[in-house]
Amino acid sequence: MTDKLIMYMQYPFVIYAMIVGVLIALCSSLLGVTLVLKRFSFIGDGLSHVAFGAMAVGSVINLSNNMFLVLPVTVIGAVLLLRTGKNTIIKGDAAIAMISVAALAFGYLIMNVFSTSSNLSGDVCSTLFGSTSILTLNKYEVILCAVLSALVVLIFILFYNKIFAVTFDENFSRASGVNVERYNLLIAVIIAVIIVLAMNLVGSLLISALVIFPALSAMRIFRSFKTVTICSAVLSVLCAFLGIIVSILFGTPVGSTIVAVDACVFAICVFIGKIMGGIRI
Amino acid sequence: MALITAENISIGYGSRTIIKDLNFSVDTGDYLCIIGENGVGKTTLMKTMLGLMKPLSGRILLGEGLKNNMIGYLPQRTTVQKDFPASVWEIVLSGFQGRCGARPFYDRKEKLIAKDNIERMEISSLSKRSYMELSGGQQQRVLLARALCAAQEILLLDEPITGLDPRAASEMYGLISKLNKEGMTIIMISHDISESVKYASHVLHIGKNIFFGSKEKYFESDEGKVFLMKNKGGEDR
Numbered sequence: 001m002t003d004k005l006i007m008y009m010q011y012p013f014v015i016y017a018m019i020v021g022v023l024i025a026l027c028s029s030l031l032g033v034t035l036v037l038k039r040f041s042f043i044g045d046g047l048s049h050v051a052f053g054a055m056a057v058g059s060v061i062n063l064s065n066n067m068f069l070v071l072p073v074t075v076i077g078a079v080l081l082l083r084t085g086k087n088t089i090i091k092g093d094a095a096i097a098m099i100s101v102a103a104l105a106f107g108y109l110i111m112n113v114f115s116t117s118s119n120l121s122g123d124v125c126s127t128l129f130g131s132t133s134i135l136t137l138n139k140y141e142v143i144l145c146a147v148l149s150a151l152v153v154l155i156f157i158l159f160y161n162k163i164f165a166v167t168f169d170e171n172f173s174r175a176s177g178v179n180v181e182r183y184n185l186l187i188a189v190i191i192a193v194i195i196v197l198a199m200n201l202v203g204s205l206l207i208s209a210l211v212i213f214p215a216l217s218a219m220r221i222f223r224s225f226k227t228v229t230i231c232s233a234v235l236s237v238l239c240a241f242l243g244i245i246v247s248i249l250f251g252t253p254v255g256s257t258i259v260a261v262d263a264c265v266f267a268i269c270v271f272i273g274k275i276m277g278g279i280r281i
Numbered sequence: 282m283a284l285i286t287a288e289n290i291s292i293g294y295g296s297r298t299i300i301k302d303l304n305f306s307v308d309t310g311d312y313l314c315i316i317g318e319n320g321v322g323k324t325t326l327m328k329t330m331l332g333l334m335k336p337l338s339g340r341i342l343l344g345e346g347l348k349n350n351m352i353g354y355l356p357q358r359t360t361v362q363k364d365f366p367a368s369v370w371e372i373v374l375s376g377f378q379g380r381c382g383a384r385p386f387y388d389r390k391e392k393l394i395a396k397d398n399i400e401r402m403e404i405s406s407l408s409k410r411s412y413m414e415l416s417g418g419q420q421q422r423v424l425l426a427r428a429l430c431a432a433q434e435i436l437l438l439d440e441p442i443t444g445l446d447p448r449a450a451s452e453m454y455g456l457i458s459k460l461n462k463e464g465m466t467i468i469m470i471s472h473d474i475s476e477s478v479k480y481a482s483h484v485l486h487i488g489k490n491i492f493f494g495s496k497e498k499y500f501e502s503d504e505g506k507v508f509l510m511k512n513k514g515g516e517d518r
Binding site for chain 2: 032033037038039158159165168172173174176177178219222223224225226227228243259
């Protein structure tokens, strides 16, 4: 088994997949804590469907690089969904459900009617479950992904205290003069970037797992914002790493394997949390 | 000029006016208690004073160089916070966020003040504990310490004793009164009228009739008498 692993490790595409997988896992876990606490766990799901719709349009009009269409559309979707404003016609979870299924339906419809590809269901399946695209990355995509991830991590660290304040108590923050809307917008944009990045790894149906599982697992064990954030980043990276190795060794689909590992780790964390009653740090 | 002045303000949501033509002012060192039945718009009034909402008409004036980010606010506890993993220290420090501007991290001076405020609230032993494991009274002290970090001159407290047991409630009143004696201006909403009025210097009674004035005058006014009788009746029962 080790021989097999070492053999695979000599291929650049495996190394690329590792790098990209770990980076995406790191980014997606960072904001997971905030989303879970803001009761927005499903936003990843909603946004990824929007991204799927945009991707369908992109592939139909034969864009050379989907990213330029998918990213802006997803950002707009995120801004609209995260607008916790009181004046929206349809509120929170209903809006997310509505936009996500509508985007999914239109995306598939467009692909079905206009697609020139001979393997339609294969295309759809890989966009939804990210089955192979992570193993077909080229050098430039890896660099793009690395740059975007570095940017996300940097922004997260710089705005960490502000994100905490806004998540914990929006009204207090607003009263003490924090521009809450600006930071909510920032959170929305970062999430959109992460979603688009993560579509390569796990596909659009499984993204929310990548966003919320590490945060939920960490929250079983730790009890402060900083420790939860660090723990969820570590867990997410480990799970992605392990998932990719397992999928290489046993030939299983990358995305679902990673999510399965995440789910197992969650179960373990629940167990640990029950025994320890939470570490008091 | 007074610290906060309300000039003919009307507040409400959209076309629905809850309070009409309200006038009052708060001076430095005052302890104003806002009382009234549930649903008369006390929290809405407080949000208007904080600048979170705009009055439908009239205006709120801040005097003596008071700016919005110098006001400490103790909101009602939210459901989000019930299972929020955050340590006491993290929460108290977040009170400085309004003054940080674009600066990403808290500086040493702010950390010292935060520590000081934690001591003032007598919760130093809890500072590493998680907020969600604390009792209601302890949680309120944490939020009060955070409000103190934001406040330089004035504290606005929205029902600070809701959900607390009698002992924790009277401790909370003691703490607030101590802050007032140290020079902090206090505006507090409460529906536990008899207890909260005890420490106040001024009363704003919102109901069918609006009363604003010193506590002594309030007890002589019609609103005050009605309320005192009601309260007495309640105690006799």
